[in-house]
Amino acid sequence: MSPRRSAQAAAATREAILDTAVDRASRSGLESLTIGTLAESLGMSKAGVIGPFGSKEALQLAALEAAVATFRREVWEVAAGVAPGRARLEAIIAAWLDYLERGVFPGGCFLTAAAAEFDDRPGPVRDAVRDALRLWLDVLAAEVARARRAGELPREIDPKQAAFELNALAAGVNQALQLFGDERATERGRRAMRRAIGL
Amino acid sequence: MSPRRSAQAAAATREAILDTAVDRASRSGLESLTIGTLAESLGMSKAGVIGPFGSKEALQLAALEAAVATFRREVWEVAAGVAPGRARLEAIIAAWLDYLERGVFPGGCFLTAAAAEFDDRPGPVRDAVRDALRLWLDVLAAEVARARRAGELPREIDPKQAAFELNALAAGVNQALQLFGDERATERGRRAMRRAIGL
Numbered sequence: 001m002s003p004r005r006s007a008q009a010a011a012a013t014r015e016a017i018l019d020t021a022v023d024r025a026s027r028s029g030l031e032s033l034t035i036g037t038l039a040e041s042l043g044m045s046k047a048g049v050i051g052p053f054g055s056k057e058a059l060q061l062a063a064l065e066a067a068v069a070t071f072r073r074e075v076w077e078v079a080a081g082v083a084p085g086r087a088r089l090e091a092i093i094a095a096w097l098d099y100l101e102r103g104v105f106p107g108g109c110f111l112t113a114a115a116a117e118f119d120d121r122p123g124p125v126r127d128a129v130r131d132a133l134r135l136w137l138d139v140l141a142a143e144v145a146r147a148r149r150a151g152e153l154p155r156e157i158d159p160k161q162a163a164f165e166l167n168a169l170a171a172g173v174n175q176a177l178q179l180f181g182d183e184r185a186t187e188r189g190r191r192a193m194r195r196a197i198g199l
Numbered sequence: 200m201s202p203r204r205s206a207q208a209a210a211a212t213r214e215a216i217l218d219t220a221v222d223r224a225s226r227s228g229l230e231s232l233t234i235g236t237l238a239e240s241l242g243m244s245k246a247g248v249i250g251p252f253g254s255k256e257a258l259q260l261a262a263l264e265a266a267v268a269t270f271r272r273e274v275w276e277v278a279a280g281v282a283p284g285r286a287r288l289e290a291i292i293a294a295w296l297d298y299l300e301r302g303v304f305p306g307g308c309f310l311t312a313a314a315a316e317f318d319d320r321p322g323p324v325r326d327a328v329r330d331a332l333r334l335w336l337d338v339l340a341a342e343v344a345r346a347r348r349a350g351e352l353p354r355e356i357d358p359k360q361a362a363f364e365l366n367a368l369a370a371g372v373n374q375a376l377q378l379f380g381d382e383r384a385t386e387r388g389r390r391a392m393r394r395a396i397g398l
Contacts (some may be wrong), residue, residue: 027319031231107319116315119377120226120306132380164387167361170372172367179329180316188363196391 014052014062017042021063021068024108030060030125048109059126067110068132074099076139081196086152086199089107089143093193100173108178111136112171135162144197156199165196213251216241220262221269223308229259229324240346259324266309267331273298275338285351285398292365292392298373300385306375310335311370332345335360345394353397364395 020042025033035056039049053059079091100109107113115133118126140163147153169192176185208308217243224232234255238248252258278290306312314332317325334338339362346352368391 020296029230029316031228031229113315115374115378116312117228119374126378129247133378159388160383163389164375164384168368168371168374168391169364171370172363175314175318175367175370176363179314179325179332184359186365188360191360192364192367192395195394 010052012053013048016181017049017052017059018062018152018177022066022110023106025060025063026067026105026110026113028107030063030114031121032115033063035059038185058123061128062165064110064114064132067105067114068102070134071099071111072176074104084143085147085150087199089147089153090194090199091191092140092143096170097173097189099192100170100177100189109171109174112116112174133167137167138167147197157167157198162197166193169193169196209251212247216243216251216258217261220258221265221309222260222305224259225266225304225309225312227306229262229313230316230320232259232262232344234258251330256323259325263309263324263327263331266304266313269303270298270308270335272303272312273303276330284346286347286348288352289393291339292389295358295369296372296388296392299300299314299369299388300378302376308370308373311373329384332366336366339365346396356397365392368392368395376389 009083017038020038021033024038024041033056035046035049038044039046042049050056050059053062075092075095078095079088082088082091111129111132114129115124118129124157137160144153144157144159144162148155148159169189172192173185173189176182176188182188211382216237219237220232224238232255234245234248236244236329237243241248249255252261273292274291278287279291281287310328310331313324313328317328324349336359340358343352343356343358345355346360347354362395368388371391372388373382375381375387
């Protein structure tokens with residue numbers, strides 16, 4: 001292979017490993033990712049799986065980053081095209097619930113699962129989960145604050161409180177869908193999330 | 200030992216194993232409970248650890264049952280002494296938040312963690328998690344319905360919707376405490392949980 005072909009092939013291999021890793025981790029958790037199982041389901045050697053990453057932890061971090069990128073694409077980027085303020089908040093809620101309902105990750109929201117799994121395991125993966133969630137809470141609070149300043153939401157809505165509630169309610173929808181297969185979960189979530197921002 | 204002493208000793212051993220199992224599972228997940236690690240931290244043989252249960256799955260189920268009993272004692276039984284209706288709902292919210300804030304389980308709410316961990320792993324443990332959560336949601340909805348019938352809550356409060364929201368918000372408090380060490384989590388939770396039932 002030419003150097004370019006070879007770099008493309010390496011990138012494609014890395015992506016195939018990450019796809020499988022994200023899929024498995026969304027079902028069984030990041031911690032239970034084993035190089036052996038990944039190698040088996042990809043028909044690769046263990047060395048071939050670990051090679052592009054260097055360590056299991058680096059692979060976990062890369063899988064988390066890929067999952068965050070998916071969430072950003074499915075939720076944030078859908079809403080970012082809408083005018084800022086109340087309209088964008090409504091678009092975020094709609095895209096977020098749609099993402100949960102479609103089951104973009106086979107095991108439900110990857111970040112919610114990773115947060116529950118790693119909240120008590122200090123280390124780089126926990127830090128990355130915390131930073132990603134913190135960033136999302138900040139984005140939500142900023143959007144609520146903007147809509148409130150524009151007079152589009154009631155004055156008594158507290159942006160950080162609203163961000164906390166939106167995140168908790170979305171995780172509740174995820175749980176109701178994953179654990180109970182509750183068909184009313186999305187509708188319940190929509191109602192509660194709209195109320196959390198005073199709509 | 201007399202047969203009675205021996206039965207007492209067996210019960211004490213079983214309880215010691217369960218205490219350690221619940222403690223560890225609340226930190227690292229039920230699935231990552233290994234007989235080897237439990238045996239090591241208890242200074243017992245693997246056979247001694249598995250003996251009282253028979254299988255790892257039976258041990259997981261017993262740990263879950265013990266955790267549910269703790270939740271019932273710390274939250275439900277505290278509130279059950281209060282008059283039914285609105286007063287009891289307020290007592291449930293107070294006891295629930297207190298239980299989360301005190302960190303009764305070192306790794307945060309055991310049931311929330313188990314729900315996230317097992318929502319995608321079909322089998323008896325998932326079924327037991329689902330049944331325990333379903334029972335709690337039903338208790339909450341029944342209490343909301345009672346308070347509503349008594350005219351203590353606004354007519355527009357839907358009991359099942361309220362139960363869904365209370366559960367999601369409590370899990371959100373758990374996440375904020377465990378992942379962010381957010382000191383305002385309990386207060387945010389209280390505010391949102393009271394609003395969920397129209398208070």
